[in-house]
Amino acid sequence: MSLSTGLYTENHGFTADYMWDRKTNFTFERGTGPNDTEDVWWDDAKAPLWYTAGKAGVDVHCYWFAHCHRVFYDMVVQVPEKRWANLDDPHQTDNLRDVFPEIVNRISKYQVYKQQMFLIRYANIGNAQKEHGPESDEVEQEVARFDLYINELQQKLEEANLFSSTNLVVMSDHGYTPLQKEEQFFMEQCLPDYSLVKKIVNSHSMIMVFTNPEDEGTVHYEFSVCEVWSPMGDYDENDTPFVKTYRMSELPEELHWKGSRFMSGVVLITKPGTSVVTKELPTVPHSGDPTIDAKQASGWEPTHDDMKGIFVARGPAFRENERFGPIEIVDVYQMLLNILSIEPAHPHNGTWGNVEHMLSEGWENRGPTENSSFRSSCTLLCFISVLLHFFF
Structure with missing residues (x-):
């Protein structure tokens, strides 16, 4: 939720993947438990990234992205049930590359009419780490496979001449460390x-x-x-x-x-x-x-090296061939909304100074009327995957 809201845990209220409410005796189990849709978890929830983008007229699409299909306030993202996140299914994101053609086709067809945002979760690397451990053949294979997929997606975007208007973000929100x-x-x-x-x-x-x-x-x-x-x-x-x-x-x-x-x-x-x-x-x-x-x-202090994630991006919003950091997960929320020219829905814990130098010169200060044709065609593709930090 820190990525989706730009808030620390103490402010967004989702303490961990698993929670318990003493008053109701309800448990929360990573979004897959029988009580996970109860109001006790969501009544005070802050507006997530996809809600804020959708309310601003952005065409939002989610692929296995946790909670993106549920109703928030007065809006729901129309996510087909086969694309609802199921963290109990280790094979849910196996067919990642199969959705690339529909994503590229949708960007090509509709970007002249409205902005688009695609939120995509890829779980296979994290699942391999938990099941097989570090430096296993399975983890190496999954990292290599994901690298192949991202290269394939970039090729499709280049062939369709979409990188002048599409920003691709690939990130992990945390890493893993071996259990002794x-x-x-x-x-x-x-x-x-x-x-x-x-x-x-x-x-x-x-x-x-x-x-x-x-x-x-x-x-x-x-x-x-x-x-x-x-x-x-x-x-x-x-x-x-x-x-x-x-x-x-x-x-x-x-x-x-x-x-x-x-x-x-x-x-x-x-x-x-x-x-x-x-x-x-x-x-x-x-x-x-x-x-x-x-x-x-996972779950240890973010200062521990194994817990650090990655953030790589490409597109008109970002500077080329430069390295920055470190940044915090709460810093990303404001940047993703800025790419779409949307103001955050609430005060957040991100620090703009941590990310502003990652953006192309003048990007932060562009206005919605300054280049309205470009604004209407801007697309954001965001991949979330848990990776071993030392592979990159």
């Missing part, structure tokens, strides 16, 4: 009384521990002094501990979690590569979920 089996810990080993915990939400990197208010101090203490993940042997006091235990009010400001509406009173944050899971406590996702046995995971 010798650094996997079970929460049950730290708790003498399981009944103190009402719900465990999330796993591996950031774990939310919900308790009754009167039990929060006890649970925080038990995890803080837990010997299971205490350092042993030749341990340097400057080393990062395997697990840090926080009260919500103690969470580091730079993580932007502290004010999130579905955050728990006790939070565990692990060292990158360290995993904390549960087998017996009530948990979301459930203990048999495939993500529990993943070989790689």
Whole structure:
């Protein structure tokens, strides 16, 4: 949601892929759970990128892009059901290259009448990383395949003479880091009384521990002094501990979690590569979920190298053959809207100074009437894919 709204977690309210609402006992499960469409998650949701673009008259098309098909306020993007995002289907985006002809044809046919935006999610690289681990043949094959697909798409756009009016963005919003089996810990080993915990939400990197208010101090203490993940042997006091235990009010400001509406009173944050899971406590996702046995995971501090994503772009809005950065994921929202000459729908956390030098000279200051024919033909193609940062 940070990409779609330009907001940090504490401001857009979607704390993690998995969430729990204490009042209703509803769980949120990556958009695929039985309660994921309930109003409790969406009532205070900020307008996403596709809603703002659609309200401005942009022709919006989504391919397997999470939540893009659901109604927001007074508008819905017409997304065929076969293109709804299903994060439980690892093969959903296998046919990526098959949609290229229809995308190119649509741009060619309609760009003289209105602006267009295509949001496309490609999941195969991330799925290969989680299932097979780093430096596996499967991951290398998926990266090579995606590279082939992007080259093929560029060729089709060039053949149709569309790159003078089409901006292509390829990005990943985060990376993955390998999980170390010798650094996997079970929460049950730290708790003498399981009944103190009402719900465990999330796993591996950031774990939310919900308790009754009167039990929060006890649970925080038990995890803080837990010997299971205490350092042993030749341990340097400057080393990062395997697990840090926080009260919500103690969470580091730079993580932007502290004010999130579905955050728990006790939070565990692990060292990158360290995993904390549960087998017996009530948990979301459930203990048999495939993500529990993943070989790689995400969710650690964005300053960790493995968590960094990529952003590459081509088109009239962008400078050529130059490198910039680093930028934050919240910086991208404002830039994508600027390409379409649309003002953000709400105050956001992005910093314009982080991205303005990526744009072509004069692009930021062009007005809607300054070159109305160009404005009407501007198309934005945005690919979102989770990639290993060191492949690029």
